[in-house]
Every structure is written in structure tokens, then in C-alpha cells.
Amino acid sequence: MPGPTDPLEPWPDTVRWQPVSRDLIWVELLRLGATLAVLLIGLAIGWAVSGHRLFGYGMALLVAFGLWRITVIIRAVRAWGYAERDDDLLVRHGLVVRRLSIVPYARMQFVDVTAGPLERAFQLATVQLHTAAAASDARVPGLRPAEASRLRDRLTDLGQHRAEGL
Known part of the structure; x- marks a missing residue:
């Protein structure tokens, strides 16, 4: 029988992996949401005060980052x-x-x-x-x-x- 091809999975047949609770996804998403909300509020205030469009671009980038991070969080929790x-x-x-x-x-x-x-x-x-x-x-x-x-x-x-x- 050939050896494992992935050094991170050396015992695929002999180890019974226990997953962590999927509720951890919600915990991590709430942490992310709180952080993004604070940053978005700060950028919105900066945009309202200065009127400079770079704040709007920053908000758009932050929303895009948040969407990407949501996907990463879901996959990362499933990997534990x-x-x-x-x-x-x-x-x-x-x-x-x-x-x-x-x-x-x-x-x-x-x-x-x-x-x-x-x-x-x-x-x-x-x-x-x-x-x-x-x-x-x-x-x-x-x-x-x-x-x-x-x-x-x-x-x-x-x-x-x-x-x-x-």
C-alpha cells in the first residue's frame, strides 16, 4: 500500500477527526461585522466631513474585503x-x-x-x-x-x- 501523498493527512484511515461546532462561524462573523461596522462608520464620517471620494472608494474596498472574509471564515471553521x-x-x-x-x-x-x-x-x-x-x-x-x-x-x-x- 503506497504512503500518504499529503503530509498533512498522514493517517486518513486510522484517525477519526472531530469537527468543531459550526456555531463558531457565527461568532467569527459577528466579530468581523463589529470591526467592519466601526471602520465603515469612520469612513462614512470622513466622507461626510471632507466630501472626498477616496473615503467612498475605501468603503467599497472594505465591503469587498468583508465579503471575501466571510467566505474565508466559513471555510476556515470547517477546516478545524x-x-x-x-x-x-x-x-x-x-x-x-x-x-x-x-x-x-x-x-x-x-x-x-x-x-x-x-x-x-x-x-x-x-x-x-x-x-x-x-x-x-x-x-x-x-x-x-x-x-x-x-x-x-x-x-x-x-x-x-x-x-x-x-
Whole structure:
């Protein structure tokens, strides 16, 4: 059987990827909408005060950017996934630059679960894994609180048991 052709998909048949909640799309779209609204209001005020058409062009570019960003957000959330294996956690994400992080349970130092006001409104949380190397930290956003708690407890338990063997 030939090896994998994509280095980011090394275990297509043996790994069961878990997707994040699609409600994360709404959280990200609301964040984008708030940012664009502030910028558009600023440009509209500038246009009204100065009457210079460059502000109108800026508004048009901002709307075009917003439409492009909506597409990217939808696709990016669908690209997030995680998989629990016996010795490590796999986390994948990204569209243009795809990333696959493999975090061994024995290397985890602590696990955070966070949820800002917007995430809480959509009943979502983020699990953040911290290791000794900052570059190897991984996060899994868009989890339901029960799943985030379960994952946190499982990762913490597995991390303690694996670290005892070192």
C-alpha cells in the first residue's frame, strides 16, 4: 500500500477527526461585522466631513474585503478538527497554510478552557493546550462546554499518567 501523498493527512484511515461546532462561524462573523461596522462608520464620517471620494472608494474596498472574509471564515471553521489518539492529540486547521499539530500527552504542562462573552452567548468554549515549547501549543476552538470539559479532564488525566512514566 503506497504512503500518504499529503503530509498533512498522514493517517486518513486510522484517525477519526472531530469537527468543531459550526456555531463558531457565527461568532467569527459577528466579530468581523463589529470591526467592519466601526471602520465603515469612520469612513462614512470622513466622507461626510471632507466630501472626498477616496473615503467612498475605501468603503467599497472594505465591503469587498468583508465579503471575501466571510467566505474565508466559513471555510476556515470547517477546516478545524481534532483527534484523540492513545499517546497524543492531533489538531488541524488552516486553508492556505494548513497546519497539523501533534501534541504528546506526556509533554502537556496544563490545559486551559476559555470562553469570552460572545462564545458563551453561543455556548462555545476553547481548549488550549500548553507545552514546554511555546511553538507547540495547540488550541481547539468552537467546542460545546460539556465537550470542552470532557476533553480538558481527559487530557489532564492522560498528561499526568504519561508524565509519571518519564
